[in-house]
Amino acid sequence: MPTAIIADDERLMRDQLRMRLSQAWPELEIVGEAKNGDEAVELVAQLTPDLTFLDIRMPGKTGMEAAREIGNQSHIVFVTAYDQYAVEAFERGAIDYIMKPTEVERLQLTVERLKERLAKPNGAVNDSVTAMLSQLAEKIAAPKPKYLQWIQASIGQDLRMIPVEEILFFRSDEKYTCVQTEKLEALIRKPVRDLAEELDPSLFWQIHRATLVNVNAIEGVTRDIRGRHLVMVKGRPEKLEVSRSFLHLFKQM
Incomplete structure (x- = not known):
């Protein structure tokens, strides 16, 4: 049975993704949840899940930074609401992503791709993808818009x-x-x-x-x-x- 953790600082989004995954991939076992990138890195080290669903933007360590630390320990799936430049890069690369709010059709496609990758040896993050993560992390770290507080x-x-x-x-x-x-x-x-x-x-x-x-x-x-x-x-x-x-x-x- 494949295993996964979900990392997102919004509880509603974690709950929604967990529910959608249970529908699209009943065999997948969610073994843990994290509220930020630091917790995600710790959970991966403790639980060694096959998959890690990472929100791109989280307080403290971002999803990009967490993915670079996780490396080959787990296959990374990014969850994003608005990072279009990142989505374009994912379409060209070897990393899967899910848009917020989660759409059944797109999630089903991601699930099929993940099943194929897990069936192959060394299917997690490779060196070329790690290099792409480094480039994207620089963009993610760019100044964020200042919203009303x-x-x-x-x-x-x-x-x-x-x-x-x-x-x-x-x-x-x-x-x-x-x-x-x-x-x-x-x-x-x-x-x-x-x-x-x-x-x-x-x-x-x-x-x-x-x-x-x-x-x-x-x-x-x-x-x-x-x-x-x-x-x-x-x-x-x-x-x-x-x-x-x-x-x-x-x-x-």
Whole structure:
């Protein structure tokens, strides 16, 4: 039975990938999970898995840096949301990758390729791939965009500074945008289209022209009697409508 570990700093993404892998490759045993690159390197040394699924961007040691340390100990599969230059390199190289959010068709292709490689001797990372990792690691280390860390919002007559990680969702009407946290609701004048450009896209998904939702606040997705897809938010009664242009984000959930 082949074994694997999953390394991603987002629990939701680890859970989703574990579920998708159980569907696409029931024989694969997930023997461990890591929240960062350092933990991934340690787990590989301890558990010697056949496969290591590495998120490219993680706090501390990146997935690229972890892959270079892991070397030939395990076959590397990168998980990426937006590193297009890396994806292009993977298409030309000997490394597999999975895009976020995980798509069944692409995952099935990756699984078939992995089965073939595991069936061959010395099927893990080779020297030429290690050289490619070094080049990509330099690009990954480039300065990251500076996203909003705080939202300045009005609550009655008061002005509050709200950390973005505490915000469950943003929802706009014609004049204002509602900022909803677990404990409070506030208003700002900035429209969702501007917020979508200023917030980290790995933390906030736009699901409607008037709605942004914190990925970590998503409890699930359901449908109403009209066939509309609705996002359920943890701890909240509201259900946020997903417009057709953003359904691809939840196609596999």
